[in-house]
Amino acid sequence: MYLSIAIWLIVASSALAFIYILRRAYARARDPKPNPNDAVHYLYPVDWALLESLLDPAADFALRWSLDSCALRAERRRRMRLYRELVRRMAHNSSVLADFDDALFADSHFTHGPDSKLRQAIIKVRFYCAGVRLKLGVWLLLPDAFGLVPTPDLASLRKAVEVDGPKAYDELRVAAVEAFARLRPNELEALTRGL
Amino acid sequence: MSSLLWLIPTGLLAVLLGLMLRSSAHRAWPWFFSYVTFGISADVARFAAHNHPHPYYFIYWLTDAGYAILGALAMYEILRKVLRGLADIWWTHLIFPALVATGVGLSLWRAQLAPPRVQGLLACVVVGEIAVRFVQILVFVGLVGFIALFGFRWRQYPLGIAAGFGLYSTVALLITTKLSDIGTRFTFLWSLISVVAYSVTVLIWIGFFSVPEKEQPPLDAKVAKHYIALLERYLNVLRRTR
Numbered sequence: 001m002y003l004s005i006a007i008w009l010i011v012a013s014s015a016l017a018f019i020y021i022l023r024r025a026y027a028r029a030r031d032p033k034p035n036p037n038d039a040v041h042y043l044y045p046v047d048w049a050l051l052e053s054l055l056d057p058a059a060d061f062a063l064r065w066s067l068d069s070c071a072l073r074a075e076r077r078r079r080m081r082l083y084r085e086l087v088r089r090m091a092h093n094s095s096v097l098a099d100f101d102d103a104l105f106a107d108s109h110f111t112h113g114p115d116s117k118l119r120q121a122i123i124k125v126r127f128y129c130a131g132v133r134l135k136l137g138v139w140l141l142l143p144d145a146f147g148l149v150p151t152p153d154l155a156s157l158r159k160a161v162e163v164d165g166p167k168a169y170d171e172l173r174v175a176a177v178e179a180f181a182r183l184r185p186n187e188l189e190a191l192t193r194g195l
Numbered sequence: 196m197s198s199l200l201w202l203i204p205t206g207l208l209a210v211l212l213g214l215m216l217r218s219s220a221h222r223a224w225p226w227f228f229s230y231v232t233f234g235i236s237a238d239v240a241r242f243a244a245h246n247h248p249h250p251y252y253f254i255y256w257l258t259d260a261g262y263a264i265l266g267a268l269a270m271y272e273i274l275r276k277v278l279r280g281l282a283d284i285w286w287t288h289l290i291f292p293a294l295v296a297t298g299v300g301l302s303l304w305r306a307q308l309a310p311p312r313v314q315g316l317l318a319c320v321v322v323g324e325i326a327v328r329f330v331q332i333l334v335f336v337g338l339v340g341f342i343a344l345f346g347f348r349w350r351q352y353p354l355g356i357a358a359g360f361g362l363y364s365t366v367a368l369l370i371t372t373k374l375s376d377i378g379t380r381f382t383f384l385w386s387l388i389s390v391v392a393y394s395v396t397v398l399i400w401i402g403f404f405s406v407p408e409k410e411q412p413p414l415d416a417k418v419a420k421h422y423i424a425l426l427e428r429y430l431n432v433l434r435r436t437r
Contacts, residue, residue: 003304007372014332014365017339021358095345120280126345127281162284 042096044089051166054083057155077140079154084136090169091129094122097176118179121172128168131161200390205238207397211404218407220352226272227356230265231400237261256317263324266360267295270327270334273353277338294337298329325371328364335361355403359396366392 053059063075101118139152158165212231215221221228237258244251274291281287302325311321335357342354370385 003301003308004372006301007305007368010329010332010336011365011369013336014361017336017361018358020339020343021354098345123278123280123345130344162286163281 038100042100043093046086046089046093046169050082051086054079054086055155055158055166057153060153060155076152076154080136080140083154083157084133084140087129087132087136087165090125090165091133094125094129094172097172097179098122101179118172118175121168121175124163124168125165125172128160128163128165131163132157132165135160200387201238201242204390204393204397205235205242207394207401208235208238211397211401214401214404218404220404220407223276224269224272224352224356226265226268230262230269233258233261233265256320259324260320263320263327266327267330269356269360270294270330273334273338273357277341277353294330294333295326297333298326299323301329302326325368328368328371331357331360331364332368335364352403355400358403359399362399363392363396 060076063072067075097118135157208231212228212235215224215228215231237254240254241251241258244254271291278287278290299322302322305325306318306322311318313321338354338357366388370388
């Protein structure tokens with residue numbers, strides 16, 4: 001009986017996967033393709049300086065010295081929310097780049113391999129973002145509990161799911177510049193600023 | 196009539212082979228290309244031997260084992276391509292072995308409850324074949340989940356290959372389950388549904404491979420230098436403002 005349930009679950013998930021693909025195909029055929037030149041307007045800038053300062057272990061150390069435990073806890077939670085916003089932007093930008101990369105290639109009647117530089121950079125960034133968002137979500141859910149549960153150190157989030165986030169995002173930017181080289185120079189400059 | 200039915204998927208596989216050769220996809224997908232080539236050869240061999248029971252029996256089981264092995268290798272190829280960027284994450288290397296272990300486990304469990312009608316080595320082929328079907332469905336479902344989660348485009352070779360295998364394996368798994376419930380009365384319908392499902396599978400592959408896939412054209416070195424310098428300048432400004 002358990003085997004039958006397992007087999008039917010697998011078969012049902014396969015059927016759902018097919019329905020999902022068909023729905024995506026239909027949506028793709030119906031919706032207008034995005035214009036690659038508009039990519040920059042959809043990007044949310046990621047403040048690199050802020051990102052580095054949030055992940056800086058020295059900054060965290062300094063906070064530990066200068067604040068009492070209650071204030072430190074509040075400050076750490078504030079920094080976590082800030083970092084969550086930056087990670088949300090990174091994830092958003094990577095999916096925008098994926099969409100516009102598709103649009104760019106749709107004109108040339110060629111599809112793009114999954115192992116292209118930009119694609120792999122996007123996978124890495126999204127993987128990192130998913131891991132960090134999950135961790136931050138759990139950490140922020142932890143109750144204050146009068147300081148009994150220690151607030152985790154944000155610097156440990158530089159690496160999540162074995163991916164170095166800032167490095168992966170930097171790679172994504174370089175790959176995006178290369179992939180979008182066919183844009184006009186001022187648009188490309190705006191793209192780099194937007195990332 | 197049944198002979199003609201056999202030839203439909205073979206003809207479609209030949210079209211797919213031509214498309215793969217035309218777009219040089221055989222270089223990027225050597226295991227899947229081997230599977231397609233093997234599929235044509237196996238169909239031709241089975242067709243040639245179908246009036247000779249002894250050679251047919253031998254060829255049938257030999258090619259069945261070949262299909263299972265190459266089908267599994269094609270799945271490995273898909274995962275390797277999709278997860279290439281995450282190769283430095285140690286546990287991504289365990290995904291394929293874990294899927295194979297799950298498939299083998301489920302297949303052995305099934306064999307224990309509904310033992311195959313054959314013995315010895317042939318029973319191993321049946322168990323292996325069903326295990327590969329489980330793996331193919333799991334890879335397909337996993338890939339669709341990956342695409343949904345990471346917001347990727349659906350029209351790519353890995354998804355096309357996985358969707359084809361996923362469809363056929365789902366139908367085949369259902370049929371094999373039903374066959375063990377109903378018995379041999381189901382044989383004719385089994386082969387008919389199987390041929391239709393396989394033909395649809397090859398049509399899916401043809402649909403995906405009809406659009407050539409290529410790498411990003413290399414950027415002109417001079418232009419690349421200019422834009423990398425631009426990016427560096429921008430990053431320097433950011434660092435200074437820190």
